[in-house]
Amino acid sequence: MKTAVTVKNLVKKFGSFVANDNLNFEVYQGEIFGFLGANGAGKTTAIKILCGLSKPTSGEITVAGFDVYKQTEEIKKNIGYMSQKFSLYDDLTIQENIRFYGGIYGLSNAAIKTKTNQYMEALDLHEYAKSRVSDLPLGIKQKLAFSVAVMHEPKIVFLDEPTSGVDPITRRQFWDMINAEAEKGTTVFVTTHYMDEAEYCHRISIMVDGRMDALDSPLNLKQQFKVDSIEKVFIQLARKATRSE
Amino acid sequence: MKEFIIKEFKQIFRDYRTMTILFGMPIAQVLLFGFALTLDLENVHFAVLDQAKDEHSRKIIEKIDASEYFILDHYLSSPDEIEGVFKEGIVKEVLIFEPNFSQKLTKENSAQLQIIADASDPNVANMLVNYTQAIVSNYQQNLFSGNPLSQMATPEPMYKYNPALKSVYMFVPGIITVILLLVSAMMTSISIAREKELGTMEILLVSPIKPIQIIVGKVIPYMLLSFINFVVILLLSFLILDMPSSGNMPLLLAETFLYIFMSLALGIFISTVSNSQQTAMLLSMFGLLLPTILLSGFIFPIKNMPDILIWISHIMPSKWFIIIIKSIMLKGAGLMDVWFETLIILALTLFFIGLSIKKFKIRLS
Numbered sequence: 200m201k202t203a204v205t206v207k208n209l210v211k212k213f214g215s216f217v218a219n220d221n222l223n224f225e226v227y228q229g230e231i232f233g234f235l236g237a238n239g240a241g242k243t244t245a246i247k248i249l250c251g252l253s254k255p256t257s258g259e260i261t262v263a264g265f266d267v268y269k270q271t272e273e274i275k276k277n278i279g280y281m282s283q284k285f286s287l288y289d290d291l292t293i294q295e296n297i298r299f300y301g302g303i304y305g306l307s308n309a310a311i312k313t314k315t316n317q318y319m320e321a322l323d324l325h326e327y328a329k330s331r332v333s334d335l336p337l338g339i340k341q342k343l344a345f346s347v348a349v350m351h352e353p354k355i356v357f358l359d360e361p362t363s364g365v366d367p368i369t370r371r372q373f374w375d376m377i378n379a380e381a382e383k384g385t386t387v388f389v390t391t392h393y394m395d396e397a398e399y400c401h402r403i404s405i406m407v408d409g410r411m412d413a414l415d416s417p418l419n420l421k422q423q424f425k426v427d428s429i430e431k432v433f434i435q436l437a438r439k440a441t442r443s444e
Numbered sequence: 445m446k447e448f449i450i451k452e453f454k455q456i457f458r459d460y461r462t463m464t465i466l467f468g469m470p471i472a473q474v475l476l477f478g479f480a481l482t483l484d485l486e487n488v489h490f491a492v493l494d495q496a497k498d499e500h501s502r503k504i505i506e507k508i509d510a511s512e513y514f515i516l517d518h519y520l521s522s523p524d525e526i527e528g529v530f531k532e533g534i535v536k537e538v539l540i541f542e543p544n545f546s547q548k549l550t551k552e553n554s555a556q557l558q559i560i561a562d563a564s565d566p567n568v569a570n571m572l573v574n575y576t577q578a579i580v581s582n583y584q585q586n587l588f589s590g591n592p593l594s595q596m597a598t599p600e601p602m603y604k605y606n607p608a609l610k611s612v613y614m615f616v617p618g619i620i621t622v623i624l625l626l627v628s629a630m631m632t633s634i635s636i637a638r639e640k641e642l643g644t645m646e647i648l649l650v651s652p653i654k655p656i657q658i659i660v661g662k663v664i665p666y667m668l669l670s671f672i673n674f675v676v677i678l679l680l681s682f683l684i685l686d687m688p689s690s691g692n693m694p695l696l697l698a699e700t701f702l703y704i705f706m707s708l709a710l711g712i713f714i715s716t717v718s719n720s721q722q723t724a725m726l727l728s729m730f731g732l733l734l735p736t737i738l739l740s741g742f743i744f745p746i747k748n749m750p751d752i753l754i755w756i757s758h759i760m761p762s763k764w765f766i767i768i769i770k771s772i773m774l775k776g777a778g779l780m781d782v783w784f785e786t787l788i789i790l791a792l793t794l795f796f797i798g799l800s801i802k803k804f805k806i807r808l809s
Contacts, residue, residue, distance in 0.1 A: 250650045272652065280650040284643025290458050291451065302447025303651050357650075 201228040203355050203386035204249060209258035211244055218244040220409040222258070226388060228354070231381050233397050234390040235429075236406030237437045242390050245406075246357055249388070250280055263354045276304075279348040279356035283363055286344050289333040293324055296332060297347060304351035318346045338369030342376060349380055356380065358389040362396065374399050394430035405433060407440050448653070448661030452635070456665060462631065466669055470623045470677050477615035478685040485571055489517040490537040491529050496545030504557070504583055505539070513575050526560065536562045537572045549587075605774040616681040617769040618742030620674060621762045624700070625707045625736055628670045630728035632662055632711030637724035640715075663708050670704045691772040695779055699772065699786065703765045706789050709796035710761075716803035736762040761792050 204226035211219040218241045226232045236242045247253040249262050251271040260267040263277040280286075287296045294315055301311035319325055322342055327335055335343070341361060349356050358377075362370045374396065381387050389400065397403050397417060404414040413420055413436060417429050424432045456462055490508070494501050509516040517535050520526065529535045540558040542548070549555040559576050563569035606613045636659075639645040648658055681687040710732070718724040738744060739753060740762035746754060757763050764785040771777035779786070 252646065252649055275650060275652045278650065280647060282643050282646050284646070286643055286647045288451070288455065288644060289642070290455050295451070295454065299447050299451045300647075300651075303648070303653050305652065 202226065203228045203230070203263060204232075204388065205259070205261045206249075207259040209245070209248065209260055210256045211241075211248060211253070212256045217409050219248070219255075222411050224404060224411060224414055226355075226386055228386050229381055229384045230402065231377060231387045231389065231400045233400030233403035234388060234406070235397055235403055235433060236390075237440055240406040240440070241409040242406055243359065246359055246388070246390065250278060250357055251275055276351075277354045279351065279353035281344050281348040281356070281358050281361050283360035285340060287332050287340065287347065290331055292329060292331055293319070293327060293335075293343060296343075297350065300347045301350055306351060314350050318343065322346065338365055338372075341365055341369070342373060345373065345376055349385065353385065355386040355388060358387065360390055360392065362391065362393065370396070394428065394433060397429045397433075403429065405436050407436050412436050412439075445653075445657050445661055448657065449664055452661060452665045455635075456669070466627060466631070466673065467676070469626075470619070470673050471680065473619050473623065474616070474677055474680045474685070477619055478612055478681070485513050485568065485575065487515050488513055488537065488568075488572060489515050489535045490539065490572075491517050491520050491526075491535045493520040493523060493526065493538065493540045495543045496541045498544070498546040500546040500549055500555075500587070501541040504541075504580060507583055508539075508576065508579050511575070511579060513572075530560075530562050536568065537576065539576070612681070612685045612687065613770075613774060615742075616677070616685065616687055617766050617773065618737075618740070620677050620700075620769060621703075621740060621765050622733070622736055622742065623673060623677065624670055624704055625710075625732060625762055626728070627673055628666055628704050628707030629711035629714065629732055630725065631669075632666050632708055633714035633718065633724040633728055634721050635666075636662055636712065636715035637718050637721045641720045659712060663712070666711075667704055667708060670707070671701070674700050674704075688774065691774075691776050692778060696769065696772045699765070699768050699782070699789075702786065702789055702793065703761070703768075706761055706793040706796065709793050709800065713796045713800045713803070716800050735760060739763065740766055742766060759792075761789055764788050 202225045204224075206222050206224050209219050209222040210217065220241075222245065234242050234246070244253065248255050248260065248267065251262075251267060251274050255267065262274045265271075265273040265277070267274065288299070291299065297315045297318065298311055301314060306314070319328065322339060324339070324343070327339070332340060332343075345358070345361060348358075362373055365373065370393070377387055377389070378399075389396075391397060400417065402414065402416050403420065404411050406412070413423075413432065415423065420429065420432050421427060424435055426432055426435070456466075492505055494505065505516065508514050514537075520529065520538070523540070526538050529538065538560045540560070542556040542558075545555050545557070557580060559573055561569040561572045636645075639648065649655070682689050711728075714724055714727050714731070718727055735756070736742070739746070739749075739757040740760050741757070742762070746757050746763065749757070768782045768785045768789075771782050775781075
């Protein structure tokens with residue numbers, strides 16, 4: 200299987216605080232990789248390093264085949280990112296947001312037009328065509344933000360708690376979109392606090408105190424810990440944590 | 445980059461608060477300072493306690509009343525009324541002529557005229573007294589002309605560059621300086637801080653767009669708007685407030701451009717140290733706006749300040765810019781006259797750009 204992300208001995212320190220303590224893992228192409236951990240376990244730090252927002256203290260890391268130290272520009276062209284904060288401009292309309300992000304990623308006008316029509320259709324946004332993003336319901340905003348994050352057809356998309364605060368039905372629809380994207384061959388790297396969502400992932404990793412204490416498919420993890428849900432696996436591991444936020 | 449600038453303009457034009465600050469404020473300020481807050485005196489009411497009621501006392505009163513600064517409110521009949529008249533607040537000055545004023549003036553060559561001014565506003569009181577003294581001494585001079593014995597030397601002041609002592613000449617450069625700083629520095633810092641606060645900055649930093657492109661994309665719209673603002677204020681002051689427009693325009697525009705650039709650099713620096721719009725706003729308000737108004741010589745003369753404030757005023761870019769505009773607009777100065785001030789602003793610009801770049805790098809590592 201081809202790897203999309205390779206992490207070897209990743210260490211990130213802030214002064215004497217070790218945010219990421221020797222992480223080692225690989226993410227395969229087309230996989231939905233769940234990244235779990237309590238608040239302060241080091242998830243966001245790791246994602247920021249993979250996206251080129253932050254430099255690691257040491258370790259060998261490649262994303263989409265590019266080195267995070269030297270080839271950040273190449274990495275940026277090949278990844279999509281959606282943060283836990285809402286990432287569209289509230290005071291622009293849907294189409295203006297699509298235009299803007301398309302433009303930033305260097306899409307042609309024709310491509311932007313095609314994508315715009317495609318999203319208006321797929322998300323059934325015609326009634327909101329002229330309204331500003333601030334007037335949209337949260338669920339639609341999140342789905343739109345995801346669409347915009349994969350508009351330039353990245354090899355890997357990083358989703359940092361994409362569904363926080365969204366109702367269960369919209370979450371389900373959101374995961375349908377994630378699955379569809381993964382089936383096209385896009386690697387999806389997702390963090391979440393919802394344990395039912397963790398079950399949808401192909402493989403999950405659980406971080407505790409900056410270390411990665413578990414990494415396997417949801418089924419194998421449940422067997423290994425002899426429990427019937429990922430939530431119980433998570434609680435068993437998280438209980439060992441000595442640091443809190 | 446193009447997309448970024450388009451987006452930035454859309455956001456600015458859609459935010460009516462920003463638009464109000466951008467264009468409403470300069471116009472309101474120019475009109476306020478130009479008309480309402482003028483320090484020029486006109487039609488001040490005065491009262492007279494004339495214990496002489498003779499030729500010269502009457503003539504002096506007439507002369508003062510005839511000047512454009514004063515209006516005779518009424519005559520008082522006893523010194524006890526003075527206190528009450530001031531308390532009513534309409535009369536700002538009382539003149540008291542001693543008995544036998546004319547006689548003493550012509551025969552003894554010394555007569556008492558007391559001027560009492562309402563000094564609850566000290567500046568106004570000072571000006572009233574000066575004006576009155578000027579009118580009286582002018583009268584005296586005419587009276588004794590031809591009489592060689594009482595010829596005295598009278599200084600004849602000439603107020604160069606602002607012969608009519610109009611306060612507009614002082615306010616317009618000040619307003620331009622404050623508005624440009626406010627629009628450029630505060631607006632840019634708030635708009636960058638907003639991207640950080642809302643999380644869109646992260647998305648931008650993850651995208652292939654380079655940080656320098658983000659900054660340039662932010663700076664260009666505000667630079668244009670600041671420039672338009674400058675032109676609007678300038679036109680208003682020429683057309684409505686009769687500012688002289690004899691100065692070297694290309695030089696003025698070039699200096700303004702440099703100052704706007706400095707303000708933008710300052711704005712970017714503020715945004716690198718603040719993570720929310722509120723922080724950016726407070727930093728701009730208290731760190732920039734107040735010191736600019738108080739310490740730039742805009743309203744309060746720097747010379748009268750304690751040493752420490754004088755030192756602080758030296759690092760206020762606005763102080764130097766006010767000197768530059770005044771020199772160019774009022775004195776018709778050329779680059780050779782303001783090269784020192786220009787150099788200081790240039791140095792401050794480079795300093796803030798350097799500081800921002802350093803801050804930006806630290807944040808990324």
